[in-house]
Amino acid sequence: MLVGPTAVGKTAVALALAARWPLEVVSADSRQVYRRLDIGTAKPTRRELALVPHHGVDVLDPGHRYSAGRYAAAAAGWISDIRGRGRLPVVVGGTGLYVRALMEGLFREPPLDARSRQALEGVLEGLTVAELVRWASRLDPAHGGGGRQRAMRSIEVALLSGRPLTHWQRAAREQRHFEPWYVVLSAPRPVLHQRIERRAAEMVQRGLIEEVASVLAEGHAAHAPGLDGIGIKEAVEYLHGERPRDTVAEAITVSTRQYAKRQETWFRHQLDGDVLRLDATRPPAELAAEIAAHWSPT
RNA sequence: GGUGGGGUGGCCGAGUGGCUAAUGGCAGCAGACUGUAAAUCUGCCGGGCUUCGCCCUACGUAGGUUCGAAUCCUACCCCCACCA
Numbered sequence: 131m132l133v134g135p136t137a138v139g140k141t142a143v144a145l146a147l148a149a150r151w152p153l154e155v156v157s158a159d160s161r162q163v164y165r166r167l168d169i170g171t172a173k174p175t176r177r178e179l180a181l182v183p184h185h186g187v188d189v190l191d192p193g194h195r196y197s198a199g200r201y202a203a204a205a206a207g208w209i210s211d212i213r214g215r216g217r218l219p220v221v222v223g224g225t226g227l228y229v230r231a232l233m234e235g236l237f238r239e240p241p242l243d244a245r246s247r248q249a250l251e252g253v254l255e256g257l258t259v260a261e262l263v264r265w266a267s268r269l270d271p272a273h274g275g276g277g278r279q280r281a282m283r284s285i286e287v288a289l290l291s292g293r294p295l296t297h298w299q300r301a302a303r304e305q306r307h308f309e310p311w312y313v314v315l316s317a318p319r320p321v322l323h324q325r326i327e328r329r330a331a332e333m334v335q336r337g338l339i340e341e342v343a344s345v346l347a348e349g350h351a352a353h354a355p356g357l358d359g360i361g362i363k364e365a366v367e368y369l370h371g372e373r374p375r376d377t378v379a380e381a382i383t384v385s386t387r388q389y390a391k392r393q394e395t396w397f398r399h400q401l402d403g404d405v406l407r408l409d410a411t412r413p414p415a416e417l418a419a420e421i422a423a424h425w426s427p428t
Numbered sequence: 429g430g431u432g433g434g435g436u437g438g439c440c441g442a443g444u445g446g447c448u449a450a451u452g453g454c455a456g457c458a459g460a461c462u463g464u465a466a467a468u469c470u471g472c473c474g475g476g477c478u479u480c481g482c483c484c485u486a487c488g489u490a491g492g493u494u495c496g497a498a499u500c501c502u503a504c505c506c507c508c509a510c511c512a
Contacts, residue, residue: 136466161466171466199463227465236462259469276461277469287463299462319457360466384455389466395459 132222133158133229133397134315135390137325138410141174143315144222146418148182154212156205157186158223158232163201164192164356166345169338171359172329185212186223192345192356199239202231202304209308226396234402235304240291247286254282270294310403313421315410316394323387330361330382339365339378360385 132147134140144155157163161171165188173179173187185208190196205221205228212219223229230236254262262281266273269288273281273296287295317325342357342365350357352366364381367373373381406424408417 159466160464195464197463198465202463225465227461227463227467230461231463234462239463274460275469279464279468280461281468283463283468295462303462355464358464358467362466385466387456391457392461392466396461396465399459400461 131229131233131310131312132220132315133312134224134410135322135393136172136224136386137329137390138315138317138322139414140222140224140315141178142414143417144220145178145181146414147220147421150418150422151218153218153220154183154185156208156219156221157184158205158221158225158228159186160196160225160228161359162187163189163196165190166192167341167356167362169333169336169341170361170365172333193350193354195355198227198231199236201228202236205232224393226393226400230400233308233310235306237299238302238304240298242286242290247290250286250289251282254285270296272296312401312403312405314397314401314405314407316397316407317410321411322390326386326390327383330379330386333361333382334379339368342366343369360389
């Protein structure tokens, strides 16, 4: 598992590793799953994708919602396929929850009726955060807070399954698929900030706004699940006349920095397993060599 | 040159005599995280310390009034608008 914040250089290191082993990459990225948004989600380039087989990139349309659970199931499949081919699966990504879902397993989610879920969501949308939290706490006294999204999730599960969310979480987990070995890439904040700033400017130059405009032109709503990512959001704001064009790159830089910071926090505290931490300011080939030196095939 | 408005903590911006180290917001830092996670939240945020408290430095600059001033007065500097 190769993890770390955005723009830290995970792809470059993965490619360097590919020079040493016959490997295939399993992406753990909640945004690169969406087709079309190549620039906005900073996908590996076509050339990079051609060099090493990738899984988990471009698997659905921006109008559809994905989930950590769907990801975990799919990724487990890709991994066993890769092994079946006698090759080495390397999970690369920055979405902490997806990594956890895959490596540690989520709780066994009871079946929730999709239609009533959608109907319920319609109702919940109209409520204030305070109301949602109050309701969630009543349904599930152990509800831990965390704002709108988590309160909604808690209410949905409690109502549609008949049991509070924390009950399910205490009960069985999905099967734990793997014994993870994590390589965490990180870089000093100033370096990371610089890389992020440069990448944001490049995105706009390479046609981010046009890319988003063409996706919107296909009829996707501005709030479609695939379109609320960093970079996309800002482009949509510009296209809707809510922000001057010359502030787009700067706004993307700021949100990306904040996101990268949250990722650093996650990878600093939330990983469970063997962890090798590396300074990503070093050249990818050198990092790959160091990873190789620590790698002990099981 | 004249008239009017304004100069507040990294930035924006409240605050017109004590309740003000100074409401808010942004940025930053730290943290949480079990199926929307590039999401959703929480804490800290002038400096220092023996940090439920104490000390220092702060509201353009310099003086003054007052028991007490970011808030009132005077002079000066700078910015903006309009008039010449």
